Amino acid sequence: MSDLSRCSLNTATVKHASLTEAVEAAAGAGLGAVGLWRHQVQEAGAATARKIVEDAGLRVSSLCRGGFLTATSDEGIREAVADNERALIEAAEVGTSELVFVVGGLPGSAPEAPPAPGTDRDLVATRRRVADRLADLAPIAERHGVRIVLEPLHPMFVADRAVVSTLGQALDLAAPFDAGTVGVVVDTYHVWWDPELQASILRAGREGRIAGYQVCDWNLPFAATALNSRGHVGDGYVDFATISRWVAEAGYTGDVETEIFNAEIWAAPPAETAATVGARFAEHVLPHL
Known part of the structure; x- marks a missing residue:
């Protein structure tokens, strides 16, 4: 029997399940943790969400998500800071020290949409903000x-979701701050392609900034929405053996979250999905940690 104590089910992987259903599926599959999303925490209330997880014998590996930091107006900046403060409080209340940040795209952009009139295309200034x-x-x-955990996203999401594309960029942004305050997450879907990945993971380890390791596969052909083209570990092109070994060599010993956006997987029973998550973790990730 494989040790699945470090295996975490990010609840986005079972998108249509309730919080209780997702937690029950993870616990039933023998996993050790769940990664939560803010809308679920807000719907249940942080105290209730925490109790649901703890009563199942699980941990909260992270909370998704904070971020969206690229507003240009004074009002937009105030709203972003206020919302992220609420997210930090929610993370603490639900029992995790890790709040994942997606930093946001170009101001005026919208997911999967052409630029609206007035879209700010100044990428340098956006990253500075x-x-x-x-x-x-x-x-x-x-x-x-609670630690701010920067998540670089694949470059195809620069315009509409994240102007930070590589682990190196994320580490440079984190550098002015204590490692316990700002860290990074290694998400295989977003960074597997990066020729500097090994060096960046080892740097993150030296700096004590690896706050999470998220796994899912890069599937082709893409779905109609590229964001939803993630697959179960082992179904696509990612070299999990090598990346997992790099993460382990960098000193990371925390939870490994499976976070998948995929309509077919969302349609499957949550218990079936959680069991597959555990089996793929045991086969493709665990032996290399």
């Missing part, structure tokens, strides 16, 4: 005992 907002939020994160 991300750094400015991190400086605003770092003291708040410290106060609540």
Whole structure:
């Protein structure tokens, strides 16, 4: 019997399940943790969500998500800081020290949409604003005992979701802050292609900034929505053996979340999906940690 204590089911992988159903599926499959999303925590209430997880004998590996830091207006900046402070509080209340941040795309962009009139195309300035907002939020994160966890997204999402594309960029943004305040997550779907990945993972380890390891596969052909082209570990092109070994060599010993966006997987029974998550973790990831 494989040790699945480090295997975590990110609840996005069973999108249509309730929080209780997702937690029951993870526990039933013998997993050790779940990664939660804010809408579920808000619907249940943080205290109730925490109790559901703890009563099942599980941990909360992370909360998704904070971020979207690229607003240009004073009002937009105030709203972003206020929403991220709420997210940091929610993370603490639900029992995790890790809040995953997707930093946001170009101001005026919308997911999977052409640019609207007035879209700001200044990518350099947009990335600079991300750094400015991190400086605003770092003291708040410290106060609540929660780490801001920067998630670089694949470059195809620069326009509409994240102007940070590589682990190296994320580490550079984190560098001015204590490693316990700003860290990074290694998400195989987004970074597997990066020729500097090994060096960046080892750097992240030296700096003590690896706050999470998320796994899923890169499937082809793409779905109509590229974001939903993730697959179960082992079904696509990602070299999990090598990346997992790099993460282990960097000193990471925390939870490994499976986070999948895929309509076919969402349609499957949550218990079946959780069992597959555990089996694929045992086969493709665990032997290399």
